[in-house]
Amino acid sequence: MSDTPLGRSTPEIGAADGLQRLATYPYAIATWVEADGYPVSVALAADVDLAAGTATFDAPAGLSVPTDRDVSLTGSHIRPQPGYGYDERRHVTVWGRLTPAAADGGRLTLAASAAWGWDEAEVPFFEYSERSVGRARTYFDALSRERGTPVKPRLSFGFLVLRATRLPFLSATIVPVVLGIAIAATHGSFDLVAALLTIVGASFVQLAINVSNDVFDTAQGADDANVTPTQFSGGSRVIQYGLVTFRQMATLAFALYAAGAAVGVVLLAVRGSPALLVIGVVGFVVGLGYTAPPLKFVYRGLGEIAVALGFGPLMLLGAYVVQTRGALSWEPFVASIPVALLVALILYVNEIPDRRGDAHAGKRTLPVRFSRRAVIRGYEAAAGGAFVAVVVGVVAGVLPIPTLAVLLAVPLALRVRSGLEPNYDNPYGLMAVMGVNIRLHLYVGLLLIAAYAVVLVVTAVAPGTRLFVG
Amino acid sequence: MSTLPEPVERLLEVALVGELSVVNDAGRPITYPLIPLYDGEKVYLTSSVLFSRKLTHIKGNPRVSLSITDPVAVGGRTDRATIQGDARVIDEDPHGGWERLLPIWERKEPAIVAFLKVRVALPLFFERSLIEITPRRALYWPAGGAEVAPMVTPVGAGTEAA
Numbered sequence: 001m002s003d004t005p006l007g008r009s010t011p012e013i014g015a016a017d018g019l020q021r022l023a024t025y026p027y028a029i030a031t032w033v034e035a036d037g038y039p040v041s042v043a044l045a046a047d048v049d050l051a052a053g054t055a056t057f058d059a060p061a062g063l064s065v066p067t068d069r070d071v072s073l074t075g076s077h078i079r080p081q082p083g084y085g086y087d088e089r090r091h092v093t094v095w096g097r098l099t100p101a102a103a104d105g106g107r108l109t110l111a112a113s114a115a116w117g118w119d120e121a122e123v124p125f126f127e128y129s130e131r132s133v134g135r136a137r138t139y140f141d142a143l144s145r146e147r148g149t150p151v152k153p154r155l156s157f158g159f160l161v162l163r164a165t166r167l168p169f170l171s172a173t174i175v176p177v178v179l180g181i182a183i184a185a186t187h188g189s190f191d192l193v194a195a196l197l198t199i200v201g202a203s204f205v206q207l208a209i210n211v212s213n214d215v216f217d218t219a220q221g222a223d224d225a226n227v228t229p230t231q232f233s234g235g236s237r238v239i240q241y242g243l244v245t246f247r248q249m250a251t252l253a254f255a256l257y258a259a260g261a262a263v264g265v266v267l268l269a270v271r272g273s274p275a276l277l278v279i280g281v282v283g284f285v286v287g288l289g290y291t292a293p294p295l296k297f298v299y300r301g302l303g304e305i306a307v308a309l310g311f312g313p314l315m316l317l318g319a320y321v322v323q324t325r326g327a328l329s330w331e332p333f334v335a336s337i338p339v340a341l342l343v344a345l346i347l348y349v350n351e352i353p354d355r356r357g358d359a360h361a362g363k364r365t366l367p368v369r370f371s372r373r374a375v376i377r378g379y380e381a382a383a384g385g386a387f388v389a390v391v392v393g394v395v396a397g398v399l400p401i402p403t404l405a406v407l408l409a410v411p412l413a414l415r416v417r418s419g420l421e422p423n424y425d426n427p428y429g430l431m432a433v434m435g436v437n438i439r440l441h442l443y444v445g446l447l448l449i450a451a452y453a454v455v456l457v458v459t460a461v462a463p464g465t466r467l468f469v470g
Numbered sequence: 471m472s473t474l475p476e477p478v479e480r481l482l483e484v485a486l487v488g489e490l491s492v493v494n495d496a497g498r499p500i501t502y503p504l505i506p507l508y509d510g511e512k513v514y515l516t517s518s519v520l521f522s523r524k525l526t527h528i529k530g531n532p533r534v535s536l537s538i539t540d541p542v543a544v545g546g547r548t549d550r551a552t553i554q555g556d557a558r559v560i561d562e563d564p565h566g567g568w569e570r571l572l573p574i575w576e577r578k579e580p581a582i583v584a585f586l587k588v589r590v591a592l593p594l595f596f597e598r599s600l601i602e603i604t605p606r607r608a609l610y611w612p613a614g615g616a617e618v619a620p621m622v623t624p625v626g627a628g629t630e631a632a
Contacts, residue, residue: 009521029539031491031499037531038554039491039499040609043539044616062619074501078487078543085579086486086543091503116500129595132520136594139522143561153519153597154565159590241594 009131010118016053018094018115023048025075025092030057032071046073046110055094056109067098071110089125092117124428130227133240140242153242164214164238164252165207171438172311172346173206174199175445176339180319182452183332186400186459189323194271198319201263206311208256209287214239215250216291217361220299226357228427234354257288273326279318286310301364303351304344312340334393335448338386338406342441345382348375349416349437353427376420383413386444397470402451409447412440473511473625478538478551478608482508486543486578490515490601491535492527492557500527506536507574513553513603516568516575518595525599528557534603541614548614554607561599568598 013021022028028046033039046057055073059065072095079088096110118128136153143151155163162168181195214235217223223235238244244252264280286306289295297306316336321328351358351365352375359368367375390406393399419433458465474482482488488506491499502524507514513536517525528534537552538544560567569586576583589596609620 027539029489029501029537031489031501031535031537033493033497033499036533037493038533038606039493039535040554041489041491041501041535041537041539041552042609042616042620043537043550043611043614058617060616062622070498072499072501074489076487076489076501076503076540078503078540080486080542083580085581089503091501093501095498126592129518129520129592133594135522136519136597139519139525142526143564151564153594155590155593159593163590163593243593 009128009135010116010123013092013115013117015094015096015112015115016050018092018117019048019053019055019112020050021092021115021117021119022046022055022073022075022094023050025077028055028057028073028075030060030065030071030073032066033069034066041074053112054096054109055112056107059100059106059108065098065108067100069097070095070113071098072096073110088120090117090119090121092119126428127228130229137242155243160238160243163236164211164244164249165256166210166236167207169210169438170203170206171442171445172343173202173315175442175449176311176315176336176343177202177319179335179339179445179449179452180316180332181323182449182456183316183335184320184323186452186455187324187327187329187331189325189327191271191323194267194322195319197263197267198322201260201267202315202319204256204260204263205283205287208253208260209290209310210236211249211256212253212288213291215246215253216293216296218246218249220291220296220361220363222358222361222363225360226354228353228356234357257284267322271322271325273321275321275326275328276318279314279321283310283314283318286314298365299363301366301369303365304348307347308340308344311343312336330398334389334398335403337389337393338444339441339448341382341386341389342444345379345386346434346438346441348379348382349420349430349434352420352424353430372424376417376424379420380417383417383440387413390448395469397468400451400455400467401469402454402467403448405447405451406444409440409443412436412443416440473605474553474608475610475621475623477549477612478553478610478623479508479510481538481544481547481549481551482506482513482553484544484547485538485540487540488515488543489537489539490524491537492524493531493533494527495530500524505575505578506538507571507578509571509574513555513605514571514574515601515603516571516598517601519564519597519599520594522599525559525561525601528559528601532557534601536603550611550614552609552620553603553605554609555603555605558602558604559599560602564597564599568600571600 027043029041029043031041042060044057046055048055072093074093076091078086080086093116094112095114096112098108098110218239226234290297290306297303313336320332351367355367358365416437423429485506487503489501490504491501504515534557535554539550605625608623611620
């Protein structure tokens with residue numbers, strides 16, 4: 001029984017392994033099908049003999065246990081959690097035929113022939129669910145055939161949009177765009193309508209990238225192969241879950257790209273410059289080529305660089321030149337470096353739990369290519385580099401002194417670093433680490449924006465105040 | 471109308487987990503731990519479409535049994551029961567049809583309501599079918615041990631010895 005491209009919903013258990021597991025439960029539930037066709041179960045004490053591959057128990061009083069058909073022995077465990085429910089779920093069933101041991105006082109011996117079970121300590125519930133998606137699809141297909149009309153899973157429109165576009169990740173766009181606008185404002189250039197159009201257009205582009213990423217990852221098998229997705233990784237999975245069709249997602253991606261392009265054309269028309277045109281074209285190629293053939297940056301180990309470029313300098317400089325009508329300077333470029341590094345690290349950390357599925361689909365991300373130690377060292381270097389870039393920028397007189405406030409976020413980077421090692425092979429333990437890592441990018445971005453707000457205010461109320469070193 | 475002996479009803483009402491046994495098309499029993507929900511007449515269980523193999527088995531053979539055996543899951547009670555019955559899969563509306571049992575479910579697993587509020591995180595888990603069991607016979611072990619024959623109660627009739 002294969003429910004996913006990577007195999008069964010639960011790990012295969014041999015009869016011997018099943019017996020070994022059964023022996024750890026305080027009692028067993030013997031089940032068989034009676035002559036009238038109803039199954040019947042009775043709890044009893046079973047003695048497991050691992051060497052013989054058998055379990056022996058006293059014949060239950062008042063019931064006739066058959067020897068001409070399979071009997072099962074099941075062990076089941078939960079731990080009640082008052083006010084919550086329960087946890088520590090595990091169960092195992094061992095099947096076999098009984099041989100009566102009349103000389104042994106009516107004891108019965110089951111020769112184990114097959115076993116099945118699940119232990120959430122071995123296969124976490126979310127992974128078990130993901131491995132069972134094929135089973136859900138089979139069930140909906142059968143329901144559709146029964147009724148002669150398609151039966152599909154559903155989500156409310158709001159939840160569906162949220163999930164399909166991965167809307168909460170828009171901070172990756174908002175941060176660099178608003179920062180670029182803020183820096184331009186400190187340079188004396190600000191147009192509110194252009195600023196709003198930039199935010200809207202860039203948001204459309206990011207949502208288009210998110211959706212097209214799912215389309216191309218599905219087409220190339222990466223999302224199907226991933227059985228350990230988290231809320232931060234593994235794509236939106238709306239296609240895998242049957243909530244949206246592949247064609248609908250492709251159409252949505254096209255519509256979002258078209259909306260983003262339309263806003264870009266308007267901006268080019270009213271605030272146009274050669275710099276904006278170049279940034280727009282490069283951004284489009286990097287965004288679409290992230291997962292789309294023939295470029296497929298993320299499949300070639302270039303995903304982090306593409307994301308850093310797209311959601312760092314390109315977004316930030318694009319927003320900046322819209323305001324300045326094409327004038328460029330070093331300051332927005334240097335300010336984009338920490339943003340670029342930290343947004344790339346979001347992808348980088350999110351790729352750690354995806355690495356088995358990514359490898360299966362030929363997606364050569366950095367966590368697929370490098371060892372655990374090298375990946376963690378890489379995180380240290382890039383996160384450290386983000387903070388060093390700001391300090392060097394300030395010392396060099398390129399960035400204003402208030403941007404040193406980003407150092408307040410160093411503890412978050414340290415929390416991520418310390419969480420990577422113990423959770424590297426635990427996708428669900430890694431979820432909290434991924435959350436902190438996303439906050440790191442957001443907080444550094446907000447601190448940079450706040451720093452430029454301070455520059456604006458100080459310049460307005462106390463002109464001549466020294467805000468740069470040198 | 472109550473159809474089960476009172477002690478069996480009490481077990482159903484408190485049990486956090488029971489063992490549903492179904493019969494596959496090869497005639498082999500397969501046992502699944504599930505939360506039993508009892509409305510005073512019929513026993514209900516719910517199953518996500520993710521784990522729907524049991525539903526397919528029931529559609530092929532509706533004869534099932536449900537056992538309450540784990541003292542830990544029934545607040546330390548040591549009595550045990552098995553209910554045999556005919557099951558029906560109710561899956562007209564997997565998206566929301568099962569929610570009518572949410573109040574009973576919530577009493578046993580309060581966290582389920584919070585999970586349901588964020589069903590966007592686990593959309594297929596909350597696409598569920600109901601399993602409705604009409605009891606036909608109840609086997610009850612007052613002391614829990616299999617060394618004593620169970621009290622057997624056919625539905626709608628008096629208690630008999632096994």
